[in-house]
Amino acid sequence: MSSTNRSKARDSHTSDYYKTPIDQIVKFLKEFNKHEDVFIKPYIKILDCCAGGLIEKDLMSYPEALKQIGIHNVDTIDIREDSLADIKVDYLTYDCKNKYDVIITNPPFSIAEDIIKKALDDVKDNGWVIMLLRLNFFEGKSRKDFWLDNMAKYSFVHSKRMSFTDNGGTDSVAYMHCVFQKSYNPEFCKLKVI
Ligand SMILES: C[S@@+](CC[C@H](N)C(=O)[O-])C[C@H]1O[C@@H](n2cnc3c(N)ncnc32)[C@H](O)[C@@H]1O
Numbered sequence: 514m515s516s517t518n519r520s521k522a523r524d525s526h527t528s529d530y531y532k533t534p535i536d537q538i539v540k541f542l543k544e545f546n547k548h549e550d551v552f553i554k555p556y557i558k559i560l561d562c563c564a565g566g567l568i569e570k571d572l573m574s575y576p577e578a579l580k581q582i583g584i585h586n587v588d589t590i591d592i593r594e595d596s597l598a599d600i601k602v603d604y605l606t607y608d609c610k611n612k613y614d615v616i617i618t619n620p621p622f623s624i625a626e627d628i629i630k631k632a633l634d635d636v637k638d639n640g641w642v643i644m645l646l647r648l649n650f651f652e653g654k655s656r657k658d659f660w661l662d663n664m665a666k667y668s669f670v671h672s673k674r675m676s677f678t679d680n681g682g683t684d685s686v687a688y689m690h691c692v693f694q695k696s697y698n699p700e701f702c703k704l705k706v707i
Contacts, residue, residue: 528593529621531677532571533645538578541669541690544707548667551615551641552584558611562604562632563618564589566597573597575617588613605631612637619645626659633663633695640695648687667692668704 546552559579566573573596576587590607591598600607605627613636620628625646632642648670651660669690674683 533574533619560588560613564598609635615641617643642693
């Protein structure tokens with residue numbers, strides 16, 4: 514595709530590319546493993562639908578973190594052509610064909626709700642959708658109906674401020690790994706500070 518024809522969303526600066534610190538993902542995965550046996554099942558099918566990475570620069574954070582807990586087969590999608598993902602498409606319009614056990618990522622903030630809803634469609638019954646979200650994703654009038662229909666099972670709130678940049682800078686935003694289970698819509702969410 515020529516650079517004049519392709520969507521600007523395929524460029525790093527316009528597609529909301531930030532890399533999640535791998536050590537913080539591993540911290541979450543190890544804590545999550547204490548509560549659910551999701552990642553210890555054999556033949557688990559996992560997708561990172563906004564996988565990131567940057568050719569010759571950054572690894573893809575979630576697949577790398579999963580490797581550290583012994584999981585090596587993760588399908589990867591990203592809209593950017595300079596991402597390291599196997600499949601370069603807009604996930605929101607992509608037909609996954611087969612259902613996944615787990616979809617995990619740090620989605621772009623601007624389309625996070627749409628990504629979560631699609632991921633819930635793309636996982637098997639009782640499958641898991643795990644997203645890194647700002648803690649204030651819980652607030653907002655317009656989001657109330659979303660939470661009524663899709664309350665997360667867990668929120669693992671990161672006590673350490675995350676840095677998504679090479680210079681180690683942080684902003685004043687708290688983040689959580691929010692864990693949704695398909696077909697399970699509890700009235701309350703379990704919250705743990707990690
Ligand atoms: C916040 S970054 C996170 C990257 C990586 N998951 C990480 O945690 O380091 C969001 C990623 O989503 C990608 N992205 C943006 N819109 C997308 C879409 N519609 N479909 C698939 N990927 C998308 C961006 O190119 C970017 O790499």
